[in-house]
Amino acid sequence: MEELPIIYIDKEELKEFCSQDLSEKEGISYEWEKEQVVHIKLNPSLHSFGRIGKVAFQRGDFPFPYGQSVPWIKDEFSYIVYVLDENTARVFEVVEGRLIEKKLYYIPSKDDLYSRSKGILEVNILESKRVMIVGLGSFGSQIAIELAKAGVGSFSLFDFDRIELHNLARHTCTIKDLGRLKTDAIYDAIVGKNPYAHVDKFPIDINKNIPLLNEEISKADIVICATDNNKSRFNISEELVKQQKLGIFGRAVTRAEGGDIFRYVPGGPCYCCLIGTEWYDTSAEEITNIGSGRRNGQIPAYVSDEDADAVVQVGLSSDIEPICNLMVKLTLMELSRGEDSGISCLEDELVYDYYMWANRRERRHVNWAPLPNAGNRPTILRWYGAYIKKVEDCPLCSHHIVLDEGEEYEAKLGEMTDMKDVD
Numbered sequence: 324m325e326e327l328p329i330i331y332i333d334k335e336e337l338k339e340f341c342s343q344d345l346s347e348k349e350g351i352s353y354e355w356e357k358e359q360v361v362h363i364k365l366n367p368s369l370h371s372f373g374r375i376g377k378v379a380f381q382r383g384d385f386p387f388p389y390g391q392s393v394p395w396i397k398d399e400f401s402y403i404v405y406v407l408d409e410n411t412a413r414v415f416e417v418v419e420g421r422l423i424e425k426k427l428y429y430i431p432s433k434d435d436l437y438s439r440s441k442g443i444l445e446v447n448i449l450e451s452k453r454v455m456i457v458g459l460g461s462f463g464s465q466i467a468i469e470l471a472k473a474g475v476g477s478f479s480l481f482d483f484d485r486i487e488l489h490n491l492a493r494h495t496c497t498i499k500d501l502g503r504l505k506t507d508a509i510y511d512a513i514v515g516k517n518p519y520a521h522v523d524k525f526p527i528d529i530n531k532n533i534p535l536l537n538e539e540i541s542k543a544d545i546v547i548c549a550t551d552n553n554k555s556r557f558n559i560s561e562e563l564v565k566q567q568k569l570g571i572f573g574r575a576v577t578r579a580e581g582g583d584i585f586r587y588v589p590g591g592p593c594y595c596c597l598i599g600t601e602w603y604d605t606s607a608e609e610i611t612n613i614g615s616g617r618r619n620g621q622i623p624a625y626v627s628d629e630d631a632d633a634v635v636q637v638g639l640s641s642d643i644e645p646i647c648n649l650m651v652k653l654t655l656m657e658l659s660r661g662e663d664s665g666i667s668c669l670e671d672e673l674v675y676d677y678y679m680w681a682n683r684r685e686r687r688h689v690n691w692a693p694l695p696n697a698g699n700r701p702t703i704l705r706w707y708g709a710y711i712k713k714v715e716d717c718p719l720c721s722h723h724i725v726l727d728e729g730e731e732y733e734a735k736l737g738e739m740t741d742m743k744d745v746d
């Protein structure tokens with residue numbers, strides 16, 4: 324039978340304690356009440372555990388015979404940790420002034436944790452990469468967590484919304500997160516998967532903070548646009564073209580009957596080129612809540628909240644997931660492009676600018692073929708890729724740039740490429 328309570332301690336913190344040259348320090352124990360599971364921490368940790376206790380960290384081995392009553396131990400401490408070295412410790416539970424030694428489990432230190440997760444992906448490559456995610460709704464939140472699991476080391480997160488009840492069905496966050504900023508909740512989810520990830524949080528509206536948006540794009544290796552409005556897609560697209568940075572755009576259409584993904588590659592067609600094509604239909608945009616519907620102009624001001632409620636149509640989380648999944652694959656492939664990783668072969672497959680997916684034969688997909696015997700006709704639950712034509716006179720990415728004064732000049736491709744190297 325396993326010994327209870329189950330106690331975990333973090334090797335990275337043992338290392339920290341040893342490096343501080345202290346003989347003792349106070350720590351904290353977090354316990355899941357009634358579950359007999361305890362995490363011992365040297366530093367305060369963000370938690371949603373039950374009971375919290377005091378822990379005394381001591382340098383060196385336990386000086387007394389096993390189980391002996393130690394008069395100086397005050398009941399205010401729940402546990403005493405004797406730190407032998409940065410890899411070894413002994414833990415004692417304080418029970419009525421007596422110390423009872425307990426089995427200790429270790430959370431591995433950084434290097435060890437990474438070597439364990441080494442598999443199909445080259446963790447060392449991804450650890451140094453920075454991904455910017457704009458929008459932490461059902462798309463952005465899932466993508467952030469998947470990328471953290473894959474080993475991406477650095478994130479910048481943009482969303483100014485808080486977790487509300489209507490988010491829960493499709494969001495990775497739980498009822499415990501109600502009222503929290505999405506940036507804070509997703510920060511926790513990322514460091515919960517990779518405690519060594521670097522995460523910068525921006526709970527702001529990017530459309531009102533263009534200079535910050537631009538600065539963060541310049542630091543990112545790839546930008547994921549998972550917002551629910553065209554204004555932010557335009558703003559991001561414009562800067563991606565200027566800075567010649569990679570970008571992935573994804574969205575669902577009404578009730579997530581389907582969705583699409585656009586990948587911007589420097590020099591290729593931009594999001595604005597796409598919007599000008601027949602593929603795109605803004606009226607089909609999914610309206611996920613009244614607030615954003617009003618902000619985006621999808622729900623006019625004269626429509627009451629009651630009537631607006633009928634307009635809000637959300638799809639199932641399982642209908643969003645296939646789209647998130649391909650966005651994650653595209654991102655990982657781009658981040659490790661040219662490196663010898665287990666997903667290198669995808670570079671021969673995921674060559675398109677635009678990807679389309681249908682969950683059900685409804686509305687815009689009503690004329691698609693039924694799945695059985697579809698032959699070469701488009702059908703549901705399959706990805707379709709397409710090349711998008713670069714629009715000759717696209718206002719964003721065409722080499723003919725029209726200045727405010729009406730002056731037109733031919734920007735040389737060289738100049739566009741040079742911009743990438745400017746800090």
Ligand SMILES: [Zn+2]
Pocket residue numbers: 592593594595596597713714717718719720721
């Ligand atoms: Zn364009």
